[in-house]
Amino acid sequence: MLYMVDMTVNLPHDMPADRADDIKAREKAYALDLQRQGKWPHIWRVVGEYRNISIFDAADHSELHQLLSQLPLFPYMVIKVTPLCQHPSSLQAQS
Numbered sequence: 001m002l003y004m005v006d007m008t009v010n011l012p013h014d015m016p017a018d019r020a021d022d023i024k025a026r027e028k029a030y031a032l033d034l035q036r037q038g039k040w041p042h043i044w045r046v047v048g049e050y051r052n053i054s055i056f057d058a059a060d061h062s063e064l065h066q067l068l069s070q071l072p073l074f075p076y077m078v079i080k081v082t083p084l085c086q087h088p089s090s091l092q093a094q095s
């Protein structure tokens, strides 16, 4: 199943820079691993915000929740999930 996931990051302003840098480095490594596995096929920065719009490809809601809850930045994110299905006018739906 495909999901649009909207993640807004709110790191506490008083978090020490080295702790924030460590979480961001672990977040990046985890994100790259999921992209290589095909579970996170798109990630786009929302211009001007500490926010991304991503597409996840997960087996079901439970797997998506597991993937998202393991994000190192998860405790500092507001996440909105929108499940997607094929649009009837999609070229992929024509065959």
Ligand SMILES: O=C(O)CC1=CCC(=O)O1
Pocket: 007, 009, 027, 028, 029, 031, 050, 051, 052, 073
């Ligand atoms: O920077 C973000 O939007 C949060 C994030 C998700 C994956 C990553 O590497 O950073």
